[in-house]
Amino acid sequence: MIEVVRPGPLATVQDLGRPGLAHLGVPGSGAADRRSLALANRLVGNPEGAAGLELTLGGAALRFHRRAWIAVTGAPVPVLVGGRAAAACAPCFVPEGTLVEFGTPDRGLRTYLAVRGGLDVPPVLGSRSTDLLSRLGPAPLAAGDHLPVGATPAAVPDVDVAPVAPPADAPVLRVMPGPRDDWFSPAALATLTARPYEVTAQSNRVGVRLAGPALERVRSGELASEGMVTGALQVPPDGLPILFLADHPTTGGYPVIAVVAAADLPAAAQLRPGQQVRFRLRGR
């Protein structure tokens, strides 16, 4: 059992979400930076999709009432285990009764904590993920919450440390044009990929709202609502793109000028407000 002493700015339980239900209006949800959650799980011998914690701008403090093995990945934060600094991206033993405290990342936005055995909160529609758009799954963590830990998996952690580059200061995300690039002037795609955009404070697990040069449409009128993918750069009438993350709505009525490459979605999930991001075209 893990007791939440303080959750920090936003802490949610996340696994790999609810694939296969989008036709019912259920967002995919799950860890925004799936690669970091999967790595944290591998480091403690869990299946990659076990539920862990997603901390937004760190700040959490957790009391472990049972001994545990943990791993911390994603946005690098100082981690104190019983007051002593612990290494990131490495399995770490937590004795019974120990307080684990997370500082604030100076790069990146989302830090992941895996616990050997996984967090065993009740699944909803096959997932333990908190979906902030649809309000499915457990509520964001609050002080005093208790998180059960699941049964110890058979697999034994066999990696001491996984070297991972920290999130980039000036990230460049690769995009593929479309599916609705024909709703925009040719100059719009050039603008998107030539100039930096700033990540605004109106960003969350649903999407990253960007400020910068507006993208000009050549078609007016409304797009018939259509399915949306994670990584879509949806452009509302003001011309400023919104980059969809894990909790994005399943359908939308604004045209998508381009989609971020799947391999770059973890970097997109680490964008923090105030930071600049660039987009670069990749081939079809």
Place this chain on the structure above:
Amino acid sequence: MRVRRAGDAALLVETGDPATAHRLRAALLADTADPSGGVIDGVIDGVIDVVPGERTVLVTVDPARCDPAWLAARIADLPLPEPAGAGDAPVELPVTYDGADLAEVAELTGLSPAEVVERHAAASYVVAYLGFSPGFGYLTGLDPRLHVPRRATPRTTVPAGSVAIAGPYSAVYPAGSPGGWRLLGRTRVALWDIDRDPPSLLQPGTRVRFRPS
């Protein structure tokens, strides 16, 4: 059917109409009325989500198991079976027509409130697609006389079970949420229940009737 790429793990297929979209969904997931299915080589491996929209289907895949370019080249040639449940009786929803916008809709359409109710309950509806929130189905088949715009200012809370219209669609709010549709009434039937399988009463292609109660 034009096939567009939607990033490196999805295709957006322009089917033009919802019925074709539902049949394509059945073809890709082998969720067909005819168990022999008519699907080439059985189920296509690696398909994760098949999401109908108003005139499209979004197909997301696991690129490690299904190459989107390969699927894009074949999708137009898939035989399109009837979806499972296509011949089922319509879902019948009893409605208490006492909605907050009934008088306003009557005014906008030049009908009496009783005529609005009569026309709304007389039509046969089909779920074109779901979206906005889990279990929220966009129902086609609304009487053209009842096509009214959304409210200029959305309500901050619309109760679960509200039966509403906007543009060419009718819908039932599956859960309390903000909303800008015009409210005609309410039903007690649960549209959304996470402990039910499937959790949504409505699926793409489900036929619906409203019955005044």
